[in-house]
Structure formats: structure tokens, C-alpha cells
Amino acid sequence: MKRIISTFVVIAAALLISGAPTIAEEGMGSSVDKQTLEAAQKDECLLMSRECGDRVDSIVERINHLQREIGRGSDVYSSGELNTLRDKLEEVNKTLDQMLNSSGG
Numbered sequence: 218m219k220r221i222i223s224t225f226v227v228i229a230a231a232l233l234i235s236g237a238p239t240i241a242e243e244g245m246g247s248s249v250d251k252q253t254l255e256a257a258q259k260d261e262c263l264l265m266s267r268e269c270g271d272r273v274d275s276i277v278e279r280i281n282h283l284q285r286e287i288g289r290g291s292d293v294y295s296s297g298e299l300n301t302l303r304d305k306l307e308e309v310n311k312t313l314d315q316m317l318n319s320s321g322g
Contacts, residue, residue: 259293260286264301276313283309 263286274282283306287299294302 259298263305264298276309276316279309280306280313 260282263283283302286294287302287306291299
């Protein structure tokens with residue numbers, strides 16, 4: 218009986234220790250969760266017309282990305298920034314049209 222109880226205590230202690238980082242992570246930190254923070258962040262690469270080293274978009278991917286960011290609206294971007302994103306979308310669409318027209322003839 219003592220052996221069963223001591224085995225149970227060891228297993229219970231192991232479970233508590235393995236769950237401690239999860240409990241600490243949930244209990245500590247800011248009140249704003251990570252997903253909400255990421256959702257509120259602006260895409261500086263699109264806004265500043267700069268290439269970010271680890272991201273290379275095709276024209277179609279860039280159009281989709283711009284449309285997605287514009288769709289996030291004024292919750293994330295100011296009206297000036299939204300206008301900048303719309304201008305960039307128009308520019309990329311023109312580039313795509315030029316590429317399609319020049320390859321066809």
C-alpha cells in the first residue's frame with residue numbers, strides 16, 4: 218500500500234512540475250493576449266515601400282496582401298495609411314496589367 222501511495226505522489230508531483238510553465242505563462246504577462254497584439258500590428262513593409270529581407274511576394278501575393286491589409290481598415294491603419302495602401306494596390310495592379318499586355322503581343 219505504501220508503494221502505491223508513494224508512486225502516486227511521485228506521479229502527481231511530476232504532473233504538477235510539468236504543468237508549472239503553462240500555469241505561469243497564463244497567470245503572468247500582460248492583459249492583452251498575443252493574438253490580439255499581432256492582429257493590431259501594421260505591416261510596415263507594405264507601408265514604407267521597403268523590402269523585408271525574409272519576405273519575397275509574387276505580384277499576385279502582393280495584391281492579396283494589400284487587399285487583406287486594406288480590409289483591416291481603420292482599426293489598424295490611419296486614413297492616410299489606408300490611402301497609401303490603396304495607392305500601392307493600384308500601382309501593383311497597373312504593373313500586373315502591363316506585364317499581361319506586354320506578354321500577349
